[in-house]
Amino acid sequence: PAGEVTTVDFTANAPAAPNVTADDENNVLVGADATMEYSTDGGQTWVAYDEQNVPTFEGNVTVQVRVAATQDTPAGEVTTVDFTANAPAAPNVTADDENNVLVGADATMEYSTDGGQTWVAYDEQNVPTFEGNVTVQVRVAATQDTPAGEVTAVDFTG
Incomplete structure (x- = not known):
């Protein structure tokens, strides 16, 4: 007589959270690869990480990263990294010493005459x-x- 058939289902464990960090100066993820995906909306949507077209994360943004699901394994645990806005570059301003004014300054800027203690x-x-x-x-x-x-x-001398 034939014996009973027992079916056993195996469920693969989710991969561990990846070891990914933020290179905040260059606005890129360090340690991410093509097996991973990322989200910038709290995990609502996920985008495949593309090593050939590396995504940049400018400004203040939280990025979640995980190993993407495959046919055999569920999506991995999440690593969360934060990016912060980078400081703008130094402005291209000069001193017009004859008229005692700044050249190249605009309303997005501020100035200090006391070594940076106060700004106007x-x-x-x-x-x-x-x-x-x-x-x-x-x-x-x-x-x-x-x-x-x-x-x-900039230095004024007159």
Whole structure:
């Protein structure tokens, strides 16, 4: 007589969370590969990680990364990394020593005449003048999403 048939189902375990980190300066994931996928909306949608067209994550964004599901295994555990907005580059401003004004400054910038202790918003409608021997530091002002920029220092001598 034939014996009873027993069917055994095996369920593969989900892969462990990947060892992925954020290169915040260059806005890319470190350690991600083509077996992985990422989400920037809290896991609602997932995008395959493309090593040939590496995604960048600019600004303040949280990225979830996991090993993608295959026919044989479920999607992996999630690693979460945070990217922060990079500071803008130093502005290209110069001193017009004859007229005692900054050249190239605009309303997105701020300046300091005390070595960066205090900062004043640059007002294009009421352009500040800088008389005498003074060093003026200029940077792009911080916004809600971006930190203050790198500093350019210019010297006035008259």
